Amino acid sequence: MLFDERPKESKEDLYDREGEMEELKRAIDRPLVVLRGIRRIGKTSVLKVSLKGLDHPCVIMDARGLKTNYGRRELYSMFARALSSSGDKLRGLISSVRGIKVLGYEVELSWTGKNYLSLVDLFDNLNRRKVVIAIDEAQNLRGPLSKEVLDAMAHAYDYDRNLTFILTGSEVGFLYDFMGVEDSESPLYGRSFHEVVLDRFNESQSREFLLSGFRQAGLSVKASLIDEAVRELDGIPGWLTFFGNSCLDGRCDVMEIKRRAVNVAIKELGNLLKGRTARYKHVLKAIAQGRRSWSSVKDYMEEKERSTISSSVFHNLIRNLEMMSIVKDYEFLDPIYEEASKTLRG
Ligand code: ADP
Numbered sequence: 001m002l003f004d005e006r007p008k009e010s011k012e013d014l015y016d017r018e019g020e021m022e023e024l025k026r027a028i029d030r031p032l033v034v035l036r037g038i039r040r041i042g043k044t045s046v047l048k049v050s051l052k053g054l055d056h057p058c059v060i061m062d063a064r065g066l067k068t069n070y071g072r073r074e075l076y077s078m079f080a081r082a083l084s085s086s087g088d089k090l091r092g093l094i095s096s097v098r099g100i101k102v103l104g105y106e107v108e109l110s111w112t113g114k115n116y117l118s119l120v121d122l123f124d125n126l127n128r129r130k131v132v133i134a135i136d137e138a139q140n141l142r143g144p145l146s147k148e149v150l151d152a153m154a155h156a157y158d159y160d161r162n163l164t165f166i167l168t169g170s171e172v173g174f175l176y177d178f179m180g181v182e183d184s185e186s187p188l189y190g191r192s193f194h195e196v197v198l199d200r201f202n203e204s205q206s207r208e209f210l211l212s213g214f215r216q217a218g219l220s221v222k223a224s225l226i227d228e229a230v231r232e233l234d235g236i237p238g239w240l241t242f243f244g245n246s247c248l249d250g251r252c253d254v255m256e257i258k259r260r261a262v263n264v265a266i267k268e269l270g271n272l273l274k275g276r277t278a279r280y281k282h283v284l285k286a287i288a289q290g291r292r293s294w295s296s297v298k299d300y301m302e303e304k305e306r307s308t309i310s311s312s313v314f315h316n317l318i319r320n321l322e323m324m325s326i327v328k329d330y331e332f333l334d335p336i337y338e339e340a341s342k343t344l345r346g
């Protein structure tokens, strides 16, 4: 169903994205691929549907759950979960490897002691056949173990010719920071990768997506409502899906649905900014109020804090918000996040 709110897994449920899926599949012979785009643009959906159409076994990891200071237990659990759901062939391939136990559908990995499995060993063993290793929201791998993960990936890049890594990321700045694309000390530095970018739907795609979804559900919705939703939701498939789904529930009021979407975004912003200084909220609020330049945002903050702010501190605040793909050039990338930012207090 087009309006199912979970990431799509089958081609019939995914609207369009033919070109991007083709591109992703063509890149499967490359060692490293990045699939990027803002939150809710459809990365997980495009990843899952594309990989389902391949003949090769795939290991799909979800790094979203990793905490900032994740340890080896969390890292190995993520790999173990992905290997557990990767299919019989792959479990068969690794069942006799030291440090790996396959118990029916479950895979156990051990990271210490005599039966220690390193990530390099794991990758070298997977390399015995063509395997795609995808890591969803890979920027979350930043942390104390990032060097270990990157070293293993760099080793696989050079020696494991059957492996392809696909990294997806909503926070593209932090994803590239993790990969160390600009850091000559990083293990992956200088290695090329293919990039697939998911953009928002244009107006006609957004309209067509909503119309197809309503047609599929046998619901007729006034054209003016669809126009309003297309205008307000700025082609972001996740919000369009949220709108379609709410209409199916019988509450087809664009402004009401938008308010609920904003509430979701407020919670997400809270999580993204957790542990960070309240100054981020001030920056977001200033931009949400229409301040569009370095000096006007900085003026707002100084008034708010009744204190001057050094240029380098201010630069870092803006840079981090850009790394998180919340704003770019003093514009929000998602109008719902912009609305959410207007409500911030700090
Ligand atoms: P991301 O991983 O980029 O955050 P998801 O794949 O989770 O995005 O998609 C966000 C929401 O939008 C989900 O509800 C998903 O079902 C829906 N969605 C995204 N792209 C499409 C598409 N092309 N067709 C149908 N639904 C989509």
Ligand code: MG
Pocket: 043, 044, 045, 136
């Ligand atoms: Mg996702």
